[in-house]
Amino acid sequence: MLSRRRGSVRQISRLFTLPLLFTALAAALYWGWQMVWQAAPWSPQFSLHPANIEISNASDWVDRDAILQQVVHEASLDDQLSLLDPGLNERLSLAIEDHPWVETVEKVEKFQPPRVVVTLRYREPVARVESNTVNGSEAPSHCIVDRDGVLLPLDALLVTSPALQTLPRIEGVPFRPPRPGEVWQDGRIRGGVTIASELGNDWRRFSLQSILPSRQPIIGSSESYSFQLLTAGGKKIPWGPQYVDTDQNRLGEDEPLAREKADRLREYVRNYGVDLDGNPSERIEANERQGITSP
Numbered sequence: 001m002l003s004r005r006r007g008s009v010r011q012i013s014r015l016f017t018l019p020l021l022f023t024a025l026a027a028a029l030y031w032g033w034q035m036v037w038q039a040a041p042w043s044p045q046f047s048l049h050p051a052n053i054e055i056s057n058a059s060d061w062v063d064r065d066a067i068l069q070q071v072v073h074e075a076s077l078d079d080q081l082s083l084l085d086p087g088l089n090e091r092l093s094l095a096i097e098d099h100p101w102v103e104t105v106e107k108v109e110k111f112q113p114p115r116v117v118v119t120l121r122y123r124e125p126v127a128r129v130e131s132n133t134v135n136g137s138e139a140p141s142h143c144i145v146d147r148d149g150v151l152l153p154l155d156a157l158l159v160t161s162p163a164l165q166t167l168p169r170i171e172g173v174p175f176r177p178p179r180p181g182e183v184w185q186d187g188r189i190r191g192g193v194t195i196a197s198e199l200g201n202d203w204r205r206f207s208l209q210s211i212l213p214s215r216q217p218i219i220g221s222s223e224s225y226s227f228q229l230l231t232a233g234g235k236k237i238p239w240g241p242q243y244v245d246t247d248q249n250r251l252g253e254d255e256p257l258a259r260e261k262a263d264r265l266r267e268y269v270r271n272y273g274v275d276l277d278g279n280p281s282e283r284i285e286a287n288e289r290q291g292i293t294s295p
Contacts, residue, residue: 048081048114053092059122061158062101071095083110092118100153100181103146125152127196127211128167129189131175143177147197149190153180168196168203169210171230187223188213191242195227198262206265207232207275211239221247233277237265 050072055064071077075095081088093105096118107119125144144152144167158164170192178184192211196203210230218224224247229237241255256264265276274280 045112046083046114048083048088048116050077050081052115053077054115054117056117056119059101059120060163061125061152062122062155064120066155067096067099067101071099074098083112083114083116088116092116096120098181100150123150123152125164125167127170127193128164129170129173129175129177129184129192132172143184145184145189145193147193149184149193151177151180151182151184166204168192168199168208170196170213171210172213172215187217187221187244188225190223190244191225191227194242194258195229195239195262198258199265202262202266202269205275206269207277207279208237212236218251220251223247224251229276231275231277235277237276 050068053068053072055068058064075091075098077092077095085091088110089108092108096102096105101123103121103123105118106121109117109119111117123146126147128142128144130142144154144164146152170189173186173188173192176186184190192213195211199206199208208229209232212228212230214226216225218226218241221243223245224241224243226241227239229239231237239261241251242258243251243255269275
């Protein structure tokens with residue numbers, strides 16, 4: 001009888017002891033895993049050095065290495081980074097997209113040994129805006145903007161680039177540029193970049209030089225202007241109103257879209273075999289081969 005009672009006590013003791021042992025073991029394993037997990041990101045196997053962040057695709061206008069150097073410095077990406085950081089992709093994307101030359105980050109890829117490759121969509125300049133006044137020596141004399149009117153920064157190398165000289169010029173606009181990366185809200189800029197974007201690569205072959213906005217907005221609007229195109233030979237080609245935002249629906253129901261106007265110019269050049277200065281098509285082709293815009 002006594003032995004039965006002792007056996008029952010042992011069984012009861014086991015029932016309480018085993019769960020406690022399993023709980024203690026699980027807690028020890030969890031604590032150990034947490035210690036390993038916290039230390040793992042900063043181990044050499046996962047630690048990412050800024051020098052191992054790469055941009056895969058190049059731009060014709062800006063040095064991708066210069067973008068990375070600026071981003072790493074301004075966004076403090078020279079701090080310790082880890083491939084195991086779940087927020088790494090977002091952190092890199094937000095930092096790089098903040099650069100004025102970057103339209104968006106299309107892809108972030110991680111590799112082992114620790115390396116990150118970023119694919120970008122760059123902003124492309126479509127026009128330059130020149131100052132009409134004499135500025136101080138430190139003030140910029142011209143700026144470049146993309147198709148959305150975003151001001152793009154100019155470095156010393158780009159200022160002297162021949163490609164910059166071939167961009168359409170938007171003239172007759174008060175020279176009050178925003179900070180790089182911000183939209184130049186002036187309706188003459190916004191309308192001008194729309195025209196330049198629609199004409200695209202045909203700008204040079206049409207022998208065009210400048211986009212000239214009217215001095216005053218069109219009747220009924222405070223933002224939209226009428227435009228003329230100035231050729232290299234000095235001829236002025238009427239473009240008409242280029243509406244901004246909702247003005248197209250509110251005021252310009254019968255006005256052709258920018259795409260339609262550009263197509264009409266292309267049709268004229270194609271049908272008559274001349275550029276907008278009257279040069280024959282042979283001259284156009286010769287100029288294209290030599291990269292010349294003026295007759």
